[in-house]
Amino acid sequence: MSATEVFAPRSSVDVLATQIAAVAGRSIRRTLRQPALAIPPLVFPVALMFVNAAGLEPSTLLPGFPTDSFLAFALAVPFVQGALFATMNAGTDLARDVQTGFLNRLSLTSMRGSSLLVGQLAGIVVLGLIQSVFYITVGLVVGVDFAAGIGGIAVLLVFSLVVSLGFGALGSFLALRTGTGEAVQGMFPLLFVFLFISSMNTPRDLIAVDWFRFAATVNPVSYLIECVRSLIIEGWDGRALALGFGIAVAIAVLSLSLASWALRERMTRT
């Protein structure tokens, strides 16, 4: 076959699905080949959970504390913390693609911008699900009883998927806007602040310091944590689920919109 022959045309849906699979496969492969990136999102949140549980177990004696196991109370945190790691990983990977010119290589193919974003995020979502399965397994091993049962665990996995998607898109947006991995990593502490001024360690109604309670109340991360927590320690709490899913979906929609816009700006091809 000569170099000027062209390949048989394929349907656009088929091409789109193939492109998304290609980018997602690369995203997963890259992460798995970097243990230094894949392991911390699994280990650090769980380690922090055990440290907190060891020190804050007496909190469960407070009147109105919703459970007698601080581990069960704290198990919600790794799900959100792991998603924050995903934010940084997604952003750093994409920023590297910008810096090395790999994005230009992708831009020169017939790949659509949406394939890049969806594929990249699909990889992050798969990794987010792996993280969630790991946290759930750790919880079960240490004796946490999931109040919402098997159905609750399934909902928890779906919730993790939405949160990973939202935070992954946020990381992608930061990477596409700044074009440097350093800038993305520089945002990580800021995102962590949101985690620490949330209800991660104390139920909001038991926070005695006014400004902290106010900060935790207006902090959307609190509602993400409380959504997961409700499934673990309370069972089916419609309000917590609605707030958690509502905020997670809002973050995902906003982040995806921003990332799509930033991708169009970055891929300046005509």
Place this chain on the structure above:
Amino acid sequence: MVNADNSIVVEGLVREFKKGPRAVDGIDLRVEPGEIYGFLGPNGAGKSTTVLMLTTLLPPTDGTAKVAGYDVVHEGPQVRSMIGAALQEAALDNLLTGRDHLRLQTMLQGLPRKERKARGEELLIRVGLTEAADRKVGGYSGGMKRRLDLALALVHRPRVLFLDEPTTGLDPQSRTALWDEVARLAREDGVTVFLTTQYLEEADVLADRVGIIDHGRIVAEGTPAALKAEIGRPSVHAIPERETDRARIASLLAQFGDPLGDGDLAVRLHGGYGLADVVRGVDAEGLALHDVELRAPSLDDVFLAKTGRTLEGAAEAEESAPQPAG
């Protein structure tokens, strides 16, 4: 969609950057189907900016360009479907293997599933990377990365190939291997090749025609032979036996030709003079030379004649000042 025209036609192409000079300042050029066109110039001359515009990655500020019959501004997707490009610095993912890269590229270029593997293997053989195909690219040498880069550019059988300084930093053996492959693509497969380079030898050996660009403008264009013939006369380069004789020798040489500058004792001979005349003149003055050489015109001489400086000197001057993409 199918277009038999593999040419590149550029008219008045301009690219201005904010707060910067015109990186490309109104160039016109035409590359015929199946031709290898060498775009020669120092760093910062506007070569890479031109390639980015022709490959649809950078919108021009003004002018028009058609690649394979399609307008680079208004028909970007059609242009991209017709071209392959290996841009400056092989943009590869160090964590993927060579085979991973080809799998990714064949999928993104929309090759049918049953053809992907075969096309990947064919290209690995073609660029001599079969044995290294399952090694991570991070462990590849510069030459291997460039060969993989070329293979990736060829995945979808492009009609026009852009190579931006493809041999920069390569050892002579890798450079020659890449030249052979590029020449084969043009001769046997009819691919039009637009090649930027800062190596005179590369342009001389590989290109059917050469465009010399300096400060964003094409200052000379033609076949290497025609450009050298335009300069016409050979040059004499002398090294004095005694450094104290330098001024007297320079003065003597000036009687035989035009000084070439850049601090060398060298002149472009006037018509009618030859090396023997210079040697006899030196003897007659009682001067001694450590070495003297007659050189046929080179593309560097062409560059010097057109810009007033050597390519090497121009590169150093450009590197000392901040510049937009080369």
